[in-house]
Amino acid sequence: MxxxxxxxxxxxxxxxxxxxxxxxxVVRNALGSRRTGVATGVGIAGGLLVHTALAVAGLAAVLVAVPTLFRTVQLLGGAYLLFLGSRAVVAAVRRGRSGAADGAAxxxxxxxxxxxxxxxxxxxxNALNPKAPVLFLSLLPQFVPAGQPAVPRTLLLSAIVVAMALIWFPGVALLVDGLGTWLRRPAAASWVRGVSGGMLVALGAVLLTGVRP
Structure with missing residues (x-):
C-alpha cells in the first residue's frame, strides 16, 4: 500500500x-444554468492542469524568484475576481428589488x-491565482517517496488533483441545479448571488492587497 x-x-x-x-x-454560474455551471467546473479543472503542469516543469519557481511577475499575476487575478464579484452583487441587488428571477449571469x-x-x-x-502554482511546487515533492523518479510521480499526483476537480466542481453545479426550484426563487437567488459575489470581491481584494508569500 x-x-x-x-x-x-x-x-x-x-x-x-x-x-x-x-x-x-461555480455556484454563481450554476444558478444561470446547469450547462454553464458544469462548464465552469471543467474550466477550473483546466486551470488546475496548468498549475500542476507548471509545478512539474519547475516553472512555478519563476514566480517565487521574480517578485514583479508574481505581483503582476496577482493583480490580474484580483482584478478579475473583483469584476466577477461586483457584477454578481449588483445583479443580486437589482433582482432583489425587482423580484425577478433570472440567470446568475x-x-x-x-x-x-x-x-x-x-x-x-x-x-x-483558477489560472489567475498566482499562489496555486507556488503551493503545488512546494506540495508535490513532499509526496514523492525516496528513490522514485520525480517526474512520473508528480505527473500522477497532478492527475489526481485534476481528476478530483473534474468530479467535485461539476458535482457542485449539478447539486445547485438540483436545488434550482428553491435557489431560483427571487429572494433565495438574490441571496446566493450576493453571497457568492461578496466572496469573489473579498478574495479579489485579498489578491490585490496581499503580500508575496
Missing part, C-alpha cells in the same frame, strides 16, 4: 473542496455561449 499516495489524496481532496473563488463562481438564452462563458470564467478564475 502506497502510504504517500493515500496521504496525498486526503490533502488534495481537502484543497479541492475548500470553499473559495472556484466554488463561488443574466440568463443563458444561447446555451452554447453559456458553456463557452462558463469554461472561460472557470479557467481564468
Amino acid at each position: 502506497d502510504a504517500h499516495l493515500i496521504a496525498f489524496c486526503g490533502v488534495a481532496a481537502g484543497m479541492v473542496v475548500m470553499p473559495g473563488a472556484d466554488f463561488a463562481v 443574466g440568463g443563458d438564452q444561447d446555451p452554447g455561449r453559456g458553456v463557452v462563458r462558463g469554461l472561460r470564467q472557470g479557467f481564468l478564475t
Whole structure:
C-alpha cells in the first residue's frame, strides 16, 4: 500500500473542496444554468492542469524568484475576481428589488455561449491565482517517496488533483441545479448571488492587497 499516495489524496481532496473563488463562481454560474455551471467546473479543472503542469516543469519557481511577475499575476487575478464579484452583487441587488428571477449571469438564452462563458470564467478564475502554482511546487515533492523518479510521480499526483476537480466542481453545479426550484426563487437567488459575489470581491481584494508569500 502506497502510504504517500493515500496521504496525498486526503490533502488534495481537502484543497479541492475548500470553499473559495472556484466554488463561488461555480455556484454563481450554476444558478444561470446547469450547462454553464458544469462548464465552469471543467474550466477550473483546466486551470488546475496548468498549475500542476507548471509545478512539474519547475516553472512555478519563476514566480517565487521574480517578485514583479508574481505581483503582476496577482493583480490580474484580483482584478478579475473583483469584476466577477461586483457584477454578481449588483445583479443580486437589482433582482432583489425587482423580484425577478433570472440567470446568475443574466440568463443563458444561447446555451452554447453559456458553456463557452462558463469554461472561460472557470479557467481564468483558477489560472489567475498566482499562489496555486507556488503551493503545488512546494506540495508535490513532499509526496514523492525516496528513490522514485520525480517526474512520473508528480505527473500522477497532478492527475489526481485534476481528476478530483473534474468530479467535485461539476458535482457542485449539478447539486445547485438540483436545488434550482428553491435557489431560483427571487429572494433565495438574490441571496446566493450576493453571497457568492461578496466572496469573489473579498478574495479579489485579498489578491490585490496581499503580500508575496
